[in-house]
Amino acid sequence: MKRFKILNIWVDELNMKQALERVNEFIRIGKGVHTVFASNPEKNFSVPENQFLFSMFKQADMLIPDGIGMVLAARWLYGSNLERVPGCELMQNTCAMAADKGYKIFIYGAKEEVNEAAVETLKKRHPTIEIVGRQNGYLPEDEMPDLIDRINQSGAEILFLALGSPKQELWIATYRDQLKTVRVCQGIGGTLDVLAG
Numbered sequence: 001m002k003r004f005k006i007l008n009i010w011v012d013e014l015n016m017k018q019a020l021e022r023v024n025e026f027i028r029i030g031k032g033v034h035t036v037f038a039s040n041p042e043k044n045f046s047v048p049e050n051q052f053l054f055s056m057f058k059q060a061d062m063l064i065p066d067g068i069g070m071v072l073a074a075r076w077l078y079g080s081n082l083e084r085v086p087g088c089e090l091m092q093n094t095c096a097m098a099a100d101k102g103y104k105i106f107i108y109g110a111k112e113e114v115n116e117a118a119v120e121t122l123k124k125r126h127p128t129i130e131i132v133g134r135q136n137g138y139l140p141e142d143e144m145p146d147l148i149d150r151i152n153q154s155g156a157e158i159l160f161l162a163l164g165s166p167k168q169e170l171w172i173a174t175y176r177d178q179l180k181t182v183r184v185c186q187g188i189g190g191t192l193d194v195l196a197g
């Protein structure tokens with residue numbers, strides 16, 4: 001898989017099918033936390049400003065072509081036939097795959113009522129989905145150790161972070177080493193707001 005550099009950040013050359021296959025592979029590897037972030041032009045400005053975030057982004061396991069700007073730039077600069085892989089669609093497709101394969105999901109982020117409604121939507125859509133835990137995105141910092149415990153106890157293999165950017169990327173950079181069962185962590189921005197309707 002190619003990773004293109006566009007201005008100050010990167011984007012991976014993969015389509016939706018390949019992105020989903022990689023998510024599945026990350027889970028099947030059975031160890032380590034794999035990070036999946038959305039690559040879009042706005043991040044060209046916010047990511048390089050913060051060294052921590054920059055190295056996190058550089059080392060991400062998957063940088064999906066979420067924004068049309070990245071797709072067009074990859075086409076012009078590298079002659080790639082890259083297509084968009086919107087983060088909110090990858091999240092929903094991952095949920096369908098998880099329901100089918102029995103992977104456990106933890107959803108952290110968004111306002112309480114949004115988080116709750118989004119979980120309900122997913123459960124209605126996929127009756128076999130295992131959402132083993134959820135938490136709204138407004139938890140005080142001193143309660144993070146409890147949240148980490150809950151995520152670990154839940155046995156979740158997939159963690160969706162809906163804290164917005166760069167909060168979600170910084171969260172995973174800070175806590176990834178404490179996560180014991182999570183194999184894929186995707187930053188999903190405002191996706192829960194969309195699912196909540």
Ligand code: UDP
Pocket residue numbers: 109110111114136137138162163164165167188189190191192193
């Ligand atoms: N959010 C959160 N905690 C915070 C700040 C934001 O859970 O401390 C949530 C917010 O409720 C919303 C999402 O993060 O659901 C941000 O969505 P946005 O569309 O702004 O993110 P982007 O996709 O632009 O990164």
